[in-house]
Amino acid sequence: MLTVFSMMRALPGGPFDFEGDKSLAKAVTDNLERRHHLDWSESWQFVSYVLGDDVAGAVCETIPSIPGCDKVLDGYKAGVSRGVIRGDLGMAMRQRGRTINGIIGESFPVSLQLGLMAIGFGLLTGIPLGTIAALKQNTTIDYAASFFAVLGLSVPSLVLGPVLIWIFALKLGWFPVSTWGAQPPFFLGFIPAPTKDFFMHAALPVTALGLALTASIARLTRASLLQVIGEDYIRTARAKGLPQSTLIVRHALRNSLIPVVTILGPLTASVVTGSFVTEFVFGIPGMGKHFITSINNRDYSMISGVTLVYALLLVIANMIVDIMYAWLDPRIKFE
Amino acid sequence: MAKLLEVKNLKTQFFTQDGVVHAVNGISYTVDKGETVAIVGESGCGKSVGVMSLIRLIPQPPGKIVDGEVWFDGQDLLKLSEDELRHVRGNKIAMIFQDPMTSLNPVLTIGRQITEALELHLGMNREQSRKRAVQLLEMVGIPGAESRLDDYPHQFSGGMRQRVMIAMGLSCDPQLLIADEPTTALDVTIQAQIVDLVANLKEELGMAIIWITHDLGVVAGMAERVIVMYAGFIIEEAPVDQIYTNPRHPYTLGLLRSIPRLDLGRQKRLIPVDGLPPDLLDLPNQCPFAPRCTFAIDRCWQENPPLEVVGPGHTAACWVDISDVKVQILAEEDANKEAA
Structure with a gap:
């Protein structure tokens, strides 16, 4: 957090620097900067961001001799932030009068819907595809699946998105071209009503984002399943007279999914970065848009806020992966 | 039965x-x-x-x-x-x-x-x-x-x-x-x-x-019965007591000699079967055990011996009758010569 905080401030330019016709009067800029405490020293800005304006003010009232305290005493009563620690991500600098909490609360569910559906899509298509490829090893089906996997991995969503729009939305007219079909309120904060409109809108972006996942999951499933099928316990299971389907589903697949679960953590990260592009291409009002525009706008509080949410998301994703691990493999136990 | x-x-x-x-x-x-x-x-x-x-x-x-x-x-x-x-x-x-x-x-x-x-x-x-x-x-x-x-x-x-x-x-x-x-x-x-x-x-x-x-x-x-295999062939089959008292294939004999025995103390050294089993990629028409056999005769190199009945319930695939005392003495002399 500190890294992001200081690095974004080290970038040249600030949120209220404009050029040419748009440039603001010096007095206006000063006023705005003061309102967002940008006139404070960087360490005091950080304190106020993390702990809140009132804490910074209280400290300075008690010991006014700390360097930079004069500015703090001057402005803390205007009160922008209650501090991240109390769940307040501050005010947006470039969207007048809006809180970061409000903006993220609006856009994050949409991003989460897109991301979860993409991961679900990747698992639901990748595992069967990899399984089929492994069972039909070295046949045309296997080669076709492998070719598809390489293709899915190498075509970025920046290319895939417009291609999908062109084919399925513009030429065939099956799906809407862009935007998102879900409307708040959401169940549990992020689960939308499963309307036809929602799925029609979701189909293309989810495919664009999920296809790369499908590809890597399919490749891993294939390799891992092939290895598991050669294990002794599969021979034992065959010696018991189990039919092929039971053999694969009950004995082989669960063992082969262990490495697949392992890469779900890193894959979540790639979904997050992929969603910046996908949301942009499909005009989805998600968080990725804010992430990119806020950097260009030097909207400091927005950058920090979005980064924090993504970091939290990755931590949670990795935790879920660990839990799934223990569920799949009884040899792993949490003490 | x-x-x-x-x-x-x-x-x-x-x-x-x-x-x-x-x-x-x-x-x-x-x-x-x-x-x-x-x-x-x-x-x-x-x-x-x-x-x-x-x-x-x-x-x-x-x-x-x-x-x-x-x-x-x-x-x-x-x-x-x-x-x-x-x-x-x-x-x-x-x-x-x-x-x-x-x-x-x-x-x-x-x-x-x-x-x-x-x-x-x-x-x-x-x-x-x-x-x-x-x-x-x-x-x-x-x-x-x-x-x-x-x-x-x-x-x-x-x-x-x-x-x-x-x-x-x-x-x-x-x-x-x-x-x-x-x-x-x-x-x-x-x-x-x-x-x-x-x-x-x-x-x-x-x-x-x-x-x-x-x-x-x-x-x-x-x-109750023992089947001895070598290089993908059955080379001897016999009731279990016959295998131990009267082995009829040199390989079986070799296996028996390489079992550690507590009752003989330290006087007797284990005799391993020298050499390695043949390459199963390429089996020439000869007794597969011939290269490692102390009893091997010319015929062993020309023809793979079939399993033949050598006693009740006892078959072996060997051209030589190794139960014959003369054959054993000859083989031992050969071995001694080589050692010297």
Whole structure:
């Protein structure tokens, strides 16, 4: 957090620097900067961001001799932030009068819907595809699946998105071209009503984002399943007279999914970065848009806020992966 | 006694990038009901592939059973469809494997792994099969059987896992149990326990056993007949006492001489069989053991000897009668000359 905080401030330019016709009067800029405490020293800005304006003010009232305290005493009563620690991500600098909490609360569910559906899509298509490829090893089906996997991995969503729009939305007219079909309120904060409109809108972006996942999951499933099928316990299971389907589903697949679960953590990260592009291409009002525009706008509080949410998301994703691990493999136990 | 299994001219080959591996080269034998037959031989001589071919467990491809018949219960197992064969596997013919550490599925409870065969072949429901699984575990001597049903394989020691494997093999009361080196991966004391266990269970249940091993010491205690394999051929077959007192193939003799004996103290050195088994990629028409044989004569290099009857229930594939005293003296002289 500190890294992001200081690095974004080290970038040249600030949120209220404009050029040419748009440039603001010096007095206006000063006023705005003061309102967002940008006139404070960087360490005091950080304190106020993390702990809140009132804490910074209280400290300075008690010991006014700390360097930079004069500015703090001057402005803390205007009160922008209650501090991240109390769940307040501050005010947006470039969207007048809006809180970061409000903006993220609006856009994050949409991003989460897109991301979860993409991961679900990747698992639901990748595992069967990899399984089929492994069972039909070295046949045309296997080669076709492998070719598809390489293709899915190498075509970025920046290319895939417009291609999908062109084919399925513009030429065939099956799906809407862009935007998102879900409307708040959401169940549990992020689960939308499963309307036809929602799925029609979701189909293309989810495919664009999920296809790369499908590809890597399919490749891993294939390799891992092939290895598991050669294990002794599969021979034992065959010696018991189990039919092929039971053999694969009950004995082989669960063992082969262990490495697949392992890469779900890193894959979540790639979904997050992929969603910046996908949301942009499909005009989805998600968080990725804010992430990119806020950097260009030097909207400091927005950058920090979005980064924090993504970091939290990755931590949670990795935790879920660990839990799934223990569920799949009884040899792993949490003490 | 009635024949349970009759193997005729079984040939299994592996088609690899380097060429055709002749793993099993036309072996024929029978197993009677309730009989214990031991198949011995060194690593890579085709013992395991030979028995796995019986119920078509070898990976195909690259493996292929190119010839032969396996008569069991009035049908040729090699001609059955995969579905028909599945009803034999694990049901009438059960198999236990060498390494209990890797032969049990790590992510399924042992209860599940035992009950699935019961549900499949005997049509039991969940409750019946669990009850039967507890009985089986008690039978193979696993303490606290009921509470251990929901444990995973990694919670058992190697010996206990092999007991679980045996319980699994016996679950459907098979007529034939194939034990593929079940004691090789275990400690010596555990080995003895497992051998005793199987011998007792056999008394109790009356099934036939094919016991594969490379340890002639294990064989003596439990088998009634011994088949010695070398390079994918059966080279000698005899009742168990005949193998020890009157071996008729130089290789069998070599195996016997390399068993450590406590009763002879330190006076007698072990005599290993020199050299390596032949390359199964390329078998010339000669006795496969000739390059390592102290008794070899010219004919051994020109023609592979067929199995011939040398006594009651005793066959051997050798051109030389090594039970002949003169032959033994000649061979010993040769050996001494070489040593000098």
